[in-house]
Amino acid sequence: MAYKGSFRIKIKGCESESCGFRCQDVCPRGVFLAVPRHRDRSQHAARPRYRIVPRFRELCDGCRECVRACPRGGIRVST
Amino acid sequence: MCDFCSRHGRGNRWYLNPENFSEKLLEDPKRVKTLEKVAGWGIEYYIDFTSRVTDLVDWPVIGKAVKALVNRLAPNEHGGQVVSLEDALQLLSYARDFVLLPCACRKLVGHREDMVCLNFGPVKELQRRFFPEGTMEELSLEEARKVLLECDERGHFHQVLYAKVPFPICICNCDARYCTSLKQRLANGVEVAILKGHEVCAADPDICRFCSEPLCLSRCRFGALNYDPEAGRVHVDPSRCFGCGLCRSACFRGALSLVPRDEVPAAAGLW
Structure with missing residues (x-):
């Protein structure tokens, strides 16, 4: 069983720390994954910073809650 | 197994x-x-x-x-x-x-x-x-x-x-x-x-009936339970069930139980 959504998600100009990861908060399917910005683990441990990627976009049901929640208007969901 | x-x-x-x-x-x-x-x-x-x-x-x-x-x-x-x-x-x-x-x-x-x-x-x-x-x-x-x-x-x-x-x-x-x-x-x-787990959920049709508050639905994380409002009964889709057993504790009548996956043809071999 695998869900195959037909939505494309694009994120531009994301400042995830400043908005408090609002797209993640509102997404009912958990499509967005926060991944470490630093490649070096020790840098990440000292000051963890994340960027948001739509890693599980196949699960997107197109509700567009993330589009409405993004304060920068940086998320686009298209078919 | x-x-x-x-x-x-x-x-x-x-x-x-x-x-x-x-x-x-x-x-x-x-x-x-x-x-x-x-x-x-x-x-x-x-x-x-x-x-x-x-x-x-x-x-x-x-x-x-x-x-x-x-x-x-x-x-x-x-x-x-x-x-x-x-x-x-x-x-x-x-x-x-x-x-x-x-x-x-x-x-x-x-x-x-x-x-x-x-x-x-x-x-x-x-x-x-x-x-x-x-x-x-x-x-x-x-x-x-x-x-x-x-x-x-x-x-x-x-x-x-x-x-x-x-x-x-x-x-x-x-x-x-x-x-x-x-x-x-x-x-x-x-x-x-x-x-998936070694068991799947099964609803006892003699006990699961005329239920107006199917709380078990909200406990299923995998979309394996369907509610039939006419009969007031819950149907389990064994092919979707992961066998976590969370739904059991929500049924106050005790109509839901776990049965071995191998004994249910629709779920046998689906790991």
């Missing part, structure tokens, strides 16, 4: 075979390498890496080959299987050195610091070695059991995770919205990321 059980269960389920908890298994260099990779990279980097690889499953030409490769290699790395509360409680009696850690999936998907990842065995030492300042709560066996019962009550399903089959290292109390293993399965069809 799943493939892991037939190879490592000795007539029992693989995670209930006491031999699989032995420290002798840590003499396997591949297992040590896997443990050090997960702990040494940091679980956040590991989740990023594995989800990026499974994302390639959708690529047009190499997708099928990547999927086959991931399903073949994952048992030598890190993966899991859904277990019922009873199995999870029994499993704890074979393990030692319990530590509670914040769930990495919840952190990366929902930015939450929930202490629901119940680790045991070598994890305590690894955590001390690689993350001496990280959050970790040491537990006794009784406290570990209490954590499982509390999580079950809150509606978290249990998943036993291994570091190279058949060495269990953790019971994570997951939720479908956050669990990255489950999402790798649902989004990319990588079944071995999280195998």
Whole structure:
């Protein structure tokens, strides 16, 4: 069983720390994954910073809650 | 019986075979390498890496080959299987050195610091070695059991995770919205990321009837229960059921129970 959504998600100009990861908060399917910005683990441990990627976009049901929640208007969901 | 059980269960389920908890298994260099990779990279980097690889499953030409490769290699790395509360409680009696850690999936998907990842065995030492300042709560066996019962009550399903089959290292109390293993399965069809449990749910048609408040529906994380409002009855789709057993505790009539997966033709062999 695998869900195959037909939505494309694009994120531009994301400042995830400043908005408090609002797209993640509102997404009912958990499509967005926060991944470490630093490649070096020790840098990440000292000051963890994340960027948001739509890693599980196949699960997107197109509700567009993330589009409405993004304060920068940086998320686009298209078919 | 799943493939892991037939190879490592000795007539029992693989995670209930006491031999699989032995420290002798840590003499396997591949297992040590896997443990050090997960702990040494940091679980956040590991989740990023594995989800990026499974994302390639959708690529047009190499997708099928990547999927086959991931399903073949994952048992030598890190993966899991859904277990019922009873199995999870029994499993704890074979393990030692319990530590509670914040769930990495919840952190990366929902930015939450929930202490629901119940680790045991070598994890305590690894955590001390690689993350001496990280959050970790040491537990006794009784406290570990209490954590499982509390999580079950809150509606978290249990998943036993291994570091190279058949060495269990953790019971994570997951939720479908956050669990990255489950999402790798649902989004990319990588079944071995999280195998289904050894049982499936069944509703007793004599007891489950004229129900106007099907609370069990809200407990199912996998969309396996359907409500028929005309008959006031719940129907189980065994092919969707992962066998976590969370729905049982919501039915005040006790109409739901777990039955062995192999005895249900619609679910037999679906791991």
